[in-house]
Amino acid sequence: MPCCKGVAVSKSSPRRVAVLGGNRVPFARSGGPYAKATNADLLTTTLDGLVARFGLAGERLGEVVAGAVLKHARDWNLTRECVLGTSLDATTPAYDLQQACGTGLEAAILVANKIALGQIDSGIAGGTDTASDPPMALSNELRAVLLRLNRAKTPMDRAKVIASIRPGHLTPAVPQNVEPRTGMSMGEHMAVTAKEWGVTREAQDELAVASHRNLAAAYDRGFFDDLVTPYLGLARDGNLRPDTTLEKLASLAPVFGKGEGATMTAGNSTPLTDGASAVLLSSADWAAAHGIAPLAWFVDGQAAAVDYVNGADGLLTAPIFAVPTLLARHGLTLADFDFVEIHEAFASTVLVTLAAWEDETFCRERLGLPGALGSIDRSKLNVNGSSLAAGHPFAATGGRIVASLAKMLHEKGSGRGLISICAAGGQGVVAILEAA
Amino acid sequence: MGILGSDPYASLLASPLGKRMVDSLGLPKPATLRRYAVDAPLLDGPALLGWFGDDHPIAERIRAILDVEGVEVGDPFDTLPAAAVIVDLSGIQEPADLERLRAVVAPSLKRLTSSGRVLVIGRPEASATSAAQAAARRALVGATKSVAKEMRAGGTANLLLVAEGADDQIEAAIRFLLSGRSAYVSGQVIEVTGGGSAVERTEWAQPLAGKIAVVTGAARGIGAAIAEVLARDGASIVAVDVPAAGQALAGVANRLRGTALQADVTAPDAGERIVDHAHLRHGGLDIVVHNAGITRDKLLANTDEARWASVLGVNLESILRMNDAILRPGGLGDGGRMVLVSSIAGIAGNRGQTNYGASKAGVIGLTHYLGRDPGLRERGITVNAVAPGFIETEMTGAVPFATREIGRRLNSLQQGGRPVDVAETIAWLSQDANAGVSGQVVRVCGQSLIGA
Numbered sequence: 080m081p082c083c084k085g086v087a088v089s090k091s092s093p094r095r096v097a098v099l100g101g102n103r104v105p106f107a108r109s110g111g112p113y114a115k116a117t118n119a120d121l122l123t124t125t126l127d128g129l130v131a132r133f134g135l136a137g138e139r140l141g142e143v144v145a146g147a148v149l150k151h152a153r154d155w156n157l158t159r160e161c162v163l164g165t166s167l168d169a170t171t172p173a174y175d176l177q178q179a180c181g182t183g184l185e186a187a188i189l190v191a192n193k194i195a196l197g198q199i200d201s202g203i204a205g206g207t208d209t210a211s212d213p214p215m216a217l218s219n220e221l222r223a224v225l226l227r228l229n230r231a232k233t234p235m236d237r238a239k240v241i242a243s244i245r246p247g248h249l250t251p252a253v254p255q256n257v258e259p260r261t262g263m264s265m266g267e268h269m270a271v272t273a274k275e276w277g278v279t280r281e282a283q284d285e286l287a288v289a290s291h292r293n294l295a296a297a298y299d300r301g302f303f304d305d306l307v308t309p310y311l312g313l314a315r316d317g318n319l320r321p322d323t324t325l326e327k328l329a330s331l332a333p334v335f336g337k338g339e340g341a342t343m344t345a346g347n348s349t350p351l352t353d354g355a356s357a358v359l360l361s362s363a364d365w366a367a368a369h370g371i372a373p374l375a376w377f378v379d380g381q382a383a384a385v386d387y388v389n390g391a392d393g394l395l396t397a398p399i400f401a402v403p404t405l406l407a408r409h410g411l412t413l414a415d416f417d418f419v420e421i422h423e424a425f426a427s428t429v430l431v432t433l434a435a436w437e438d439e440t441f442c443r444e445r446l447g448l449p450g451a452l453g454s455i456d457r458s459k460l461n462v463n464g465s466s467l468a469a470g471h472p473f474a475a476t477g478g479r480i481v482a483s484l485a486k487m488l489h490e491k492g493s494g495r496g497l498i499s500i501c502a503a504g505g506q507g508v509v510a511i512l513e514a515a
Numbered sequence: 516m517g518i519l520g521s522d523p524y525a526s527l528l529a530s531p532l533g534k535r536m537v538d539s540l541g542l543p544k545p546a547t548l549r550r551y552a553v554d555a556p557l558l559d560g561p562a563l564l565g566w567f568g569d570d571h572p573i574a575e576r577i578r579a580i581l582d583v584e585g586v587e588v589g590d591p592f593d594t595l596p597a598a599a600v601i602v603d604l605s606g607i608q609e610p611a612d613l614e615r616l617r618a619v620v621a622p623s624l625k626r627l628t629s630s631g632r633v634l635v636i637g638r639p640e641a642s643a644t645s646a647a648q649a650a651a652r653r654a655l656v657g658a659t660k661s662v663a664k665e666m667r668a669g670g671t672a673n674l675l676l677v678a679e680g681a682d683d684q685i686e687a688a689i690r691f692l693l694s695g696r697s698a699y700v701s702g703q704v705i706e707v708t709g710g711g712s713a714v715e716r717t718e719w720a721q722p723l724a725g726k727i728a729v730v731t732g733a734a735r736g737i738g739a740a741i742a743e744v745l746a747r748d749g750a751s752i753v754a755v756d757v758p759a760a761g762q763a764l765a766g767v768a769n770r771l772r773g774t775a776l777q778a779d780v781t782a783p784d785a786g787e788r789i790v791d792h793a794h795l796r797h798g799g800l801d802i803v804v805h806n807a808g809i810t811r812d813k814l815l816a817n818t819d820e821a822r823w824a825s826v827l828g829v830n831l832e833s834i835l836r837m838n839d840a841i842l843r844p845g846g847l848g849d850g851g852r853m854v855l856v857s858s859i860a861g862i863a864g865n866r867g868q869t870n871y872g873a874s875k876a877g878v879i880g881l882t883h884y885l886g887r888d889p890g891l892r893e894r895g896i897t898v899n900a901v902a903p904g905f906i907e908t909e910m911t912g913a914v915p916f917a918t919r920e921i922g923r924r925l926n927s928l929q930q931g932g933r934p935v936d937v938a939e940t941i942a943w944l945s946q947d948a949n950a951g952v953s954g955q956v957v958r959v960c961g962q963s964l965i966g967a
Contacts, residue, residue: 124762127765127766127769128761128762128765128775130765130769131754131764131765131766131768131769131774131775132765132774132775132776132777133774133796134768134772134773134774134796134797136768136769136770136771136772136773137772165769166769166770166772301758301779301782303758304758304777304778304779305776305777307758307761308761308762308764308765308777309758309759309760309761309762310762311762314758314759314761369796370795370796370797370798371795371796372795
């Protein structure tokens with residue numbers, strides 16, 4: 080065990096952070112088996128599954144950090160409320176975090192940093208999302224009327240306010256998958272970027288087929304036996320289509336982008352999904368004291384953002400910028416990784432990311448590198464499938480990837496893994512894991 | 516217990532009109548059985564103690580247990596109510612000596628309170644030194660089983676055979692058979708084979724304290740009850756079930772503050788995963804309960820290869836394969852306990868369950884073999900099995916009403932057992948103090964008429 084037994088560690092030197100394992104529910108197509116489950120249900124169940132896997136019932140952890148992208152107003156203290164509903168000791172602190180689709184990975188970075196600094200010894204990072212149970216808000220007009228009603232003093236005033244309500248005010252505001260500053264959906268943004276980079280329909284469909292086949296094979300060999308706990312009768316990801324083919328995918332009509340050059344279909348884009356995930360992190364000592372062998376070390380994380388509104392960069396291209404920064408900090412190149420996990424928001428997101436890193440001009444001009452960052456051997460990319468097959472409950476994707484990658488590194492027994500996750504608002508969160 | 520334990524007939528009995536109806540029709544009247552609770556006394560009233568011969572060391576050992584437990588030892592020839600009658604007939608030589616059984620037990624029966632106990636102690640027939648002694652010893656079997664059928668009001672009668680030299684290893688069995696732990700065990704012959712070493716001290720309220728126990732098929736039904744009772748008795752639980760049952764499994768593990776291990780027992784590495792998990796997470800492995808099982812019922816004429824293979828694969832072959840890892844040194848620790856779950860279908864057979872019956876009979880063969888394995892006995896490991904009869908579970912709840920009603924009444928206690936009854940028997944077989952019981956198959960069936 081690469082622990083520091085007998086070596087005095089100064090209080091200021093960061094500790095290594097172990098990824099001990101994870102848990103998630105199978106991800107479900109929106110409106111499917113989890114149609115009646117709330118974020119609180121999904122996260123509580125997921126946390127309890129993790130607690131059961133590691134025998135943590137009654138245990139007080141350093142903290143639990145999780146979040147949801149689509150969140151009800153009533154869930155203002157979601158994670159803490161969920162912790163109170165689990166078998167964990169009720170004195171385990173918790174808080175919510177939100178960084179769009181980067182939520183889950185950012186939560187892991189936060190917990191890892193606190194462990195590294197010695198502020199806590201253990202923690203759970205997670206995320207949940209359900210597109211089946213989205214919050215709906217009152218329209219701004221109706222809110223204004225109701226607030227005025229609240230301030231009205233006389234019955235006459237109140238009657239006047241009530242009389243001002245119009246049927247149109249009653250339409251609820253439903254969260255939309257669009258960027259507030261552009262009015263374009265994520266898919267429409269991605270279609271623009273994909274076109275710029277000349278990503279072909281065939282390449283996207285090939286990536287989607289590989290994702291489904293890899294995920295199905297991983298389930299078949301029992302890879303997820305200690306990563307997934309079935310929920311509400313669903314034992315595997317509902318979106319998984321093990322028998323999908325290039326021919327089937329080729330028959331789908333494009334849904335994002337317009338006209339001739341449109342390449343993005345429902346088959347090579349992630350669907351709306353419900354699910355939750357959680358990862359257990361700790362110091363080496365805590366792991367040893369609990370008889371848990373670390374799967375991997377959480378080495379470091381990095382976030383980046385691009386100005387997709389006024390600048391030249393695409394909405395989902397921020398990880399392209401985050402990774403070189405992180406690699407430079409550790410003196411690593413892409414060739415130093417045995418596994419690369421690039422979140423498949425869309426097949427084209429992955430392909431654009433790979434193309435950008437291979438493009439000498441782009442890397443020189445936009446990333447400030449001396450040349451191309453490098454290419455990634457496809458045999459190392461998303462080897463157990465990714466979001467195109469598993470689905471993508473926004474805040475839950477980070478936890479899914481961290482736990483799976485940690486186990487892959489543990490199975491291999493050596494090496495490094497890179498995680499790259501794009502997020503709304505032109506953001507990206509990336510991280511490095513190392514085999515324990 | 517909710518809908519699982521719903522027994523409309525028992526509810527009918529509870530109403531005054533129903534009771535009158537049942538009385539006038541002479542229908543069976545199942546009693547509410549006395550079941551174990553941690554703070555319950557060993558017996559609810561005095562025990563009557565009798566014996567044959569001037570020298571009766573076993574009776575004296577039993578008297579010592581009753582003394583420790585504060586159970587008053589009454590006079591067999593008195594008339595006051597009693598909770599149990601115990602007769603030590605280990606010294607009988609010939610059939611004429613059996614009169615002692617009649618003399619002690621006959622007058623006592625009418626004095627027994629509800630869920631009373633008749634406990635007969637004998638020696639194994641196999642070690643008899645004369646034809647007359649063998650005949651007399653065997654006679655105890657027929658007598659005890661007949662008494663069990665005569666018992667009323669939830670009472671049980673069992674025969675405990677104590678091998679020569681094993682007198683100091685009977686305490687766990689005596690306590691089990693007198694207490695509410697054996698509520699649904701009646702008409703059984705259990706042998707203390709010996710070969711273990713007497714345990715110096717047992718904390719009887721927490722007999723499994725500090726033990727690490729693996730239970731397969733623990734997500735629901737009997738498996739969940741086993742995990743619960745082992746945990747109640749002090750064991751740390753590794754709850755194992757197929758990945759698809761993970762949600763329920765997590766609930767069981769968290770409730771018992773154990774760990775959940777999602778594993779298919781038929782996977783080639785299941786045994787190793789169980790051993791590794793128990794050692795790494797809990798620091799050892801002391802008790803293994805092979806409970807996972809499935810049914811794929813069809814008349815043999817309609818049974819295809821898949822139905823045959825899946826039942827034998829899960830219920831029998833998986834145990835053999837997992838045992839390769841579990842019984843290897845470094846797996847189950849010295850002094851370890853293994854309990855297998857057979858079934859009455861493995862004893863009597865069952866129409867439409869040829870595959871299941873084969874697998875559960877195979878479990879008995881496996882238990883007999885391993886229970887006497889010199890290498891395992893050398894390491895202090897015991898291997899026993901339980902064979903449940905009609906137990907009220909989700910599985911039996913799915914049986915059509917009439918069939919179910921027949922199933923639950925066709926036994927001396929005139930009711931179905933509960934998962935906890937199977938679990939209590941397994942918890943007893945898992946005790947350190949039970950070192951002298953190995954290779955036994957204990958039926959938990961209320962003395963079912965089937966396969967008797």
